[in-house]
Amino acid sequence: xxxxxxxxxxxxxxxxxxxxxxxxxxxxxxxxxxxxxxxxxxxxxxxxxxxxxxxxxxxxxxxxxxxxxxxxxxxxxxxxxxxxxxxxxxxxxxxxxxxxxxxxxxxxxxxxxxxxxxxxxxxxxxxxxxxxxxxxxxxxxxxxxxxxxxxxxxxxxxxxxxxxxxxxxxxxxxxxxxxxxxxxxxxxxxxxxxxxxxxxxxxxxxxxxxxxxxxxxxxxxxxxxxxxxxxxxxxxxxxxxxxxxxxxxxxxxxx
Numbered sequence: 001x002x003x004x005x006x007x008x009x010x011x012x013x014x015x016x017x018x019x020x021x022x023x024x025x026x027x028x029x030x031x032x033x034x035x036x037x038x039x040x041x042x043x044x045x046x047x048x049x050x051x052x053x054x055x056x057x058x059x060x061x062x063x064x065x066x067x068x069x070x071x072x073x074x075x076x077x078x079x080x081x082x083x084x085x086x087x088x089x090x091x092x093x094x095x096x097x098x099x100x101x102x103x104x105x106x107x108x109x110x111x112x113x114x115x116x117x118x119x120x121x122x123x124x125x126x127x128x129x130x131x132x133x134x135x136x137x138x139x140x141x142x143x144x145x146x147x148x149x150x151x152x153x154x155x156x157x158x159x160x161x162x163x164x165x166x167x168x169x170x171x172x173x174x175x176x177x178x179x180x181x182x183x184x185x186x187x188x189x190x191x192x193x194x195x196x197x198x199x200x201x202x203x204x205x206x207x208x209x210x211x212x213x214x215x216x217x218x219x220x221x222x223x224x225x226x227x228x229x230x231x232x233x234x235x236x237x238x239x240x241x242x243x244x245x246x247x248x249x250x251x252x253x254x255x
Contacts, residue, residue, distance in 0.1 A: 005207045008039035008226070008253040009166055009233040011127060012240025013067060013095060013214075016046060023049035026241065027056040033247035037061060038254020039233065042093050043240065044127075047081055054090040065093030065127070068101060071114035083122030094119050095235070097129045097153060099172045109152035116165070117156055125164040127235060128153045129214065130193065134173035142171075143192045150196045159201045166210045167193055168235040174215030176237060183221075186213045187228035194230050219248035226252050 018026060023045055034041045044065035045053045053064045070080035086094060096119060097112035112128065119126045130149040132142045150167065157165065169189050171181050181189075190211045198206035213225050214235030225231050233253055239245040 003229060003232065006210050006232055009042060009210050009212060010037075010039055010236060010246075010250045010253050011042035011044060011065065011093070011095075011166075011168075011212065011233070012236050012246055013098070014043065014045050014049075014240060015067070015100070015237060017241060018046065018049060020049050020052045024052050024056060026243070027053060027062075029243040030246065031056070031060050031062065033243045034062065034250045035060070037250045039250060041250055042127075044093065044095050050086070050089050050091055058090075063092045064090070065095060065125075066091050067095050067098070069094045069096065069115055069119050069124070071111065071118040073118070083119045083124055086119075086124065087122050091124070093125045093127060095127045095129065095168075097149075099129060099131055099170055099175055103172070109149055112149075112153050113155050116153055120157065120161045120164060123164075125166065127166045127168050127212070129168045129170050129235070131170040131172050131215070137171065137173060142189060146189055146192060147196050150193055151200070154197075154200060159205050162197070162201055162205050162209060166212060166233075167197070168212040168214040169193060170214030170235060176216070178216060180216045180218075180221055181213070183224045183228055183231075186215075186225055186231055190228070190230035190232075217249060219245040222249040222252040223255075226255070 042063040044067050066086050069083050096115045101107040130146050132145045194206050210232045212233040212235045213231050217234040218239045
């Protein structure tokens with residue numbers, strides 16, 4: 001696999017952090033820190049900060065994403081946000097199927113698929129999250145589980161639409177725990193995901209698909225993780241709220 005055939009993408013997932021005013025201050029610090037990056041840079045903010053983020057990032061190299069999207073275009077879904085609403089704001093990316101959505105808000109593989117298709121239909125680039133729990137890793141079913149999640153998430157997605165799909169491998173046991181998969185573990189699962197994409201769409205699409213690692217990547221371990229042949233970037237949680245740390249990860253991805 002040739003890493004030069006696909007984009008390295010570092011995406012910050014801010015989760016439920018930062019008011020609009022705090023977001024503006026953080027973005028002001030991030031813009032010079034990642035200017036001239038050798039990879040694509042994205043920040044995914046809470047819905048309440050998206051307007052601020054889009055305005056602040058206009059004309060910079062930072063793309064803006066949302067942290068979730070509903071699968072219906074409109075209707076009686078109190079508290080939800082549609083893909084068209086995101087596009088209307090100027091948002092370009094959206095995270096779908098994050099483990100916290102699955103764990104706390106009853107997301108299933110099927111709803112992840114519906115959200116993915118709705119977001120792609122609206123023209124968004126989708127960061128699809130897959131990953132196993134600690135119990136599942138200890139049971140030795142990581143590869144089978146991630147293959148299943150990937151196949152279901154991509155059901156009905158065309159080869160052409162795959163140009164706007166990024167897959168993020170995020171081992172649930174390594175999110176917000178301080179634990180990180182070894183570079184070898186991350187490479188093994190990212191390679192398995194790429195193999196599934198190849199089975200579904202062929203080698204050319206698999207080679208062109210960006211696959212991120214998303215389990216506690218930080219300034220200290222980014223270099224080693226990003227050197228692996230099938231790790232094309234990161235979905236960054238806590239470190240994305242620290243400009244210097246986020247910039248260090250971006251720099252590592254641009255090497």
